[in-house]
Amino acid sequence: MCADTPDYKDTLNLPVTEFPMRAGLPKREPEWLARWEEIGVYDRLREKEGRKPFILHDGPPYANGHLHIGHGLNKILKDMVVRSQQMMGRDSRYVPGWDCHGLPIEWKIEEQYRQKGKNKDDVPVVELRRECRAFAEGWVDIQREEFKRLGVTGNWADPYLTMDFHAEATIAAEFQKFLMNGSLYQGSKPVMWSPVEKTALAEAEVEYHDHQSHTIWVKFPIAAFGGSPELIEHLQSQGAESQPEVMGAMMKMAEDFGHSHVVIWTTTPWTIPQNRAVCFNPDISYGLYQVTEAPEGNWAQVGEKFILADDLAEEVRKAAKIDAWERSFDVLPAQMSALQFAHPFRGLEGANGEWDFNVPLLPGEHVTAEAGTGFVHTAPSHGDDDYQIGRKYGLEMTYNVLEDGSFRPDLPFFGGEVIIKPNGKEGGANKAVIDKLVEAGMLAARGRITHSYPHSWRSKAPLIYRNTPQWFAAIDKDLGDGQDTLGTTIRARALTAIDKVKWTPQSGRNRLYAMMESRPDWVLSRQRAWGVPLTCFVKKGALPDDPEFLLRDEAVNARIIAAFEEEGADAWYAEGAKARFLGDDYDAEAYEQVFDVLDVWFDSGSTHAFVLRDRADGAADGVADLYLEGTDQHRGWFHSSLLQSCGTKGIAPYRGVLTHGFTLDEKGNKMSKSLGNTIVPEEVVKQYGADILRLWVAQTDYTADQRIGPEILKGVADSYRRLRNTMRFMLGSLGGFDAAQAVDPAEMPELERWVLHRLAELDVQVREGYSAYNFQGVFQAVFNFATVELSSFYFDVRKDALYCDGDSTRRRAALTVLDILFHRLTTWLAPVLVFTMEEVWLERFPGEGSSVHLVDFPETPAAWRDEALAAKWAGVRRVRRVVTAALEVQRRDKVIGASLEAAPVVHVEDGEVLKALKSVAFEDLCITSDISLSGDPAPSEAFRMPEVEGVGVVFEKAQGQKCQRCWKILPDVGTHKHAGVCGRCDEALG
Incomplete structure (x- = not known):
């Protein structure tokens, strides 16, 4: 600038705002919280x-x-x-x-x-x-x-x-x-039970973790071979027509099965004392295998016969360390139905007759040939499939396991042994059972397996299936x-x-x-104290299937509810509660009060x-x-x-x-305190502010598992800064805006009408996105619009008019659009960035009761949509991309320092696009001092972009002098009233 040229900086309409670029969210957010509460x-x-x-x-x-x-x-x-x-x-x-x-x-x-x-x-x-x-x-x-x-x-x-x-x-x-x-009933069936917490658990309270369990292959020796209807029908189909022939065939079959065993495989040895059946699947192929070679002293001995699923036999042979065996014949479902086996502990000295019964072989669809032996050990008190089989065939339910996970004291051999200790570790029950099986000669093999196993999601201790009287809702x-x-x-x-x-x-x-x-049916009861009790009474001496077992009386119910309204559920435990609730209509001594909690x-x-x-x-x-x-x-x-x-x-x-979904660390691992990879909301808020955490949520596809960590949060903070910069520009430019000077959309330049068109499109996208809870889609759309279409295009182009124009229609139209943008961006983003958008709003509207959270999304006129204009400007912006890329090459090569030093020649083959370019101030859109448009073919040296066909740019420097107010290089600079300025700036200076 020459010494006698005035400094025109103070004549420019530069942005003015106290809105800081550094947010300081951790410190300022509590202030807005207090304000919201106050108003x-x-x-x-x-x-x-x-x-x-x-x-x-x-x-x-x-x-x-x-x-x-x-x-x-x-x-x-x-x-x-x-x-x-x-x-x-x-x-x-x-x-x-x-x-x-x-x-x-x-x-x-x-x-x-x-x-x-x-x-x-x-x-x-x-x-x-x-x-x-x-x-x-x-x-x-x-x-x-x-x-x-x-x-x-x-x-x-x-x-x-x-x-x-x-x-x-x-x-x-x-x-x-x-x-x-009538859907409430008391039943005795196996439920997930926590020996540590001494209560039943619902499936929702169970989580699965890897757990190392014992695996055992147990021998059940044949005890009886009977003439089942299925077997007799089978024998008759094979030609045994007379009764003597049938009996002869059965005797031959009994001889064939002599000294044979079925072998079961289980990962819960402690359930063997409760075994009451073995299940097979009629659709699986089974065979009888006789051991011919085995090491001396092996648990599976030479001469023993095992019935096994053919698909699993080889695995069993390896586990049992059998050197060789021979498969004698197929074992058919009809034959299975005639077999009965002895419990492995049957007849042991000191068993006191506890297991002196036959174990039937029963069909069950739950049996597979995927693992084990093809036979499933069945303890009706300790598994759902087992329980269903037990109900179907009338098997005995056992009550050997107490609430603390120990065997009843009088159970032979195992009384008092613990399955799961109070600290969640394995007790001695499994080992005691395995040792007794070895002593009885009924163990074929043993091992260890790591598998997914149910644990309490509270104590983290392993669970067991245990048969207990519980209250159920029949579904x-x-x-x-x-x-x-x-x-x-x-x-x-x-x-x-x-x-x-x-x-x-x-x-x-x-x-x-x-x-x-x-x-299954819903288990409603828990054996604890802190909860709402099952407010019901049962008649003493009545069985659960007795119609009088449960007292059903609306007057009794009403008295209970009235007391709970006044005193809470503690009223159930108060002295004299039973007589109080039963009233004079019932003898309190004839009923028991249920103290399980829901x-x-x-x-x-x-x-x-x-x-x-x-x-x-x-x-x-x-x-x-x-x-x-x-x-x-x-x-x-x-x-x-x-x-x-x-x-x-x-x-x-x-x-x-x-x-x-669930939240994982940056590497996709589950968060764990022991791994040190947890992210705690409080720490994020202290370092970045709650809005950064909220922005992370908005940028995430929450329908899947999400990731979070230091690097991810840094990226979120960077997005936030870009968005904050957009809002800051609007605030600075709107400082002196008077709504009375707003320009009607019909009178606006095309560039402003294009922005309004985009807003009308976005309004639909934002509302549909929020209605579908697609926060990621909403934020991406608004963020890209704000940081790309606005900050990198519209704002960049209109800075010249906003800063340098006088009271022109173009400047007033731009301010009008900025005001429209302000109201939409602040409200559209308010559900996500609750603190920042409040800060932005109060910067413009600082009234005592003012808050962006008290307003709705503004209605956006459908008339703003202009598809023809949008199509035209899509073509204009495509050509602009080529021009700005060509200028970036010149800037990189230090031919120019700023785009205003250029006056390129742009060759456009498409006549309609060329016409569109000539109808707008294309040099302003490209932020150059001048531009020439030509329909002639581009020379070979022209800059081109492969993705934008038919456009070539030839670089030329701008001619003239630099305007000391707007910095454009124009031929008329220095020819006006005010020294060193162009005609536009001279007019603005007055």
Whole structure:
């Protein structure tokens, strides 16, 4: 600049804003949280009248620890749903809740007792329950603040707790519906049992981990060969027509099977004392194998005969260290039906006759030839398949295993032996059984195997199947309650309801349907103290199948519920409770009060009743628009809620179900404290701010497992900075904007009308995306628009007009569009970046009660859509790409320092595109001082891009002098009133 040329910097309309580029989110976010609470944002939204409700029902987290990253993902997703639905015009309510009963809390209190040398059984139940309640209350308060810190909106002042008195009363009332409709029954069947926690567990409380188990091959010696109808029919078909012929054939067969054994394979040696049958599959090929060579002293001895599945025989031979054997003949299903075997412990000295019975060979479809021997050891008290076979064939149920996982004291040989110790380690039961099998000569082989095995998801200890008296809800019983729209049984209703629900993703439907199709009756009872009791009475001396076994009386039920409303479920344990509830109509001494507590999944499965149905901010029809949880809840909350609701009101409690995957580390590994790869929400918030964690959620495909870690978070933070820069530019440019000067879209330049067209397209995409809970799609669309189409194109092009124009239509149109953009980008992104968009909003509208979260997405006129204009500008931008790429080569080679030093010649073969380019200020779009457009073929030296055919660019330098105000190089600079400026700037200076 010459010494006598004025400095025109102060005459430019440069951006002015106090909006910092550095966000400082960890420090500033709590300020906005406090502000929202002060102005009552959530309550003010509820005051908006005439809106259709949208209810996302919160699946209750468990109140017993700090939040992990899965909690963060889940609650942020829910918040994005709630906020986006609200901003699309719904009354989007959110009542957070907590699951407060159950074993994990009771276990913590027991640990405290043990540390103090106290015995839990010596503590009054009500005192234990009081301590459990206080423990849960403490964690509810902690987790509430941790959730709020993530920017999650909701009715935090009045959440729902499963331990609230009304909740406990409602849970009991919902249980009583099962009592009254006849689906409740007491049965003795094997259930998943935790010897450590001394209670039954539901499938949803079970997780599977690798576990090393014993494997044993056990010999069951033949004891009898009888004439079964199947065998006689078979022999007759083989030509034995007369009775003597049949008897002769049977004697020959008995001789053939003499000294033979069936061999079973099991990974649970401790169940052998409970064996009552062996199962085979009639569709499997079996043979009789006789040992001809074996090492001296081998458990499988020369001369012994084994019946085995042919496909598995070689594996058995190797395991049993048999050198050689001969296969004698096929063993047919008809022959199997005639065989009976002795229990391996039969006749042992000291057995006291415990196992002096024959073990039948029974057909079972569950037997496969994939592993083992082709025969399945069957203990009806310790497995579901075993139990079903036992029911079908009338096998004896055993009660050898006590609640602590030990054998009953008087069981010969094994009394008091423990299967699983209190610390979760293996006890001596397996070894004791194996040793006794060796002593009896009934072990063919042994080994070890690592396989997936059920564990308690709380104590992490292995589980066993154990036969105990439990309370069940029969899911295939005809309820006869008149609520038959979806079916007459719980299972039928649930299966029908599943297909009336919208599943996101759709695969969730298939998973839950398959589980519901094959699940057994629902085990409702737990042998614990902290929970809602099974509020029922049984008649002393009556058997479970006796019609008078369960007391069914609405007046008794009503007294219980009234007491629970006033005193909570502790009323069940108060002195004199039985007489109080039975009243004068019944002799209290004639009835027993049930003290088992309900499965906590029944608690949470009943939340639709005391939250959706009973609360003023619930759902008028008691049905939620959406349940949203992790994929593990197909076997958990989604499952139990569907069972419970179908059992009590005949329909599903939800219209939509959304599931998300699990969160892994950056390498795709499961997070573990021992591996040191956990990411805790609190740490992310402290380092980056909650908005960065929320942005990570928005950028993630939550329907699959997600990854998070330091490098991923750095990438998220970079995206955030780019977006923040876009918002900062708009704020700076809009500082002096007066809405009265807004330009009508019809009078705007084409470039502005193209932006409006894009906004109209995006408006549809954003609303459809939010409606489909496709947050990743919404954010990617808005982010790419903001950082590519706006920051890298529109803003870049219009900076010249915004900074240098006077009061031109072009500048006012650009400001009008920026204002339109501001209102849409801040609201569209507000459900994701709750803090940042509030900061952006308040920078422009700092009023006392102002908040972006109090406004809706602006309505976008459909008239802004202009497909012809969009097609034209798509062609213009394609040519622009070639020009900017050509100039970048010149900049890289240091021929020019800035694009304004150029005045390229652009050759365009397509006549329509050339016409379009000439109708716009193409030099402004390319940010050059001048540009020449030609329809002539491009010379050989022209710059080309293979993907943009028919376009060539020849570089030329701009001619003239540099304008000291706008920096364009133009021939007219220096010929106007104001020194050193171009005509446009001279006019702007006045």
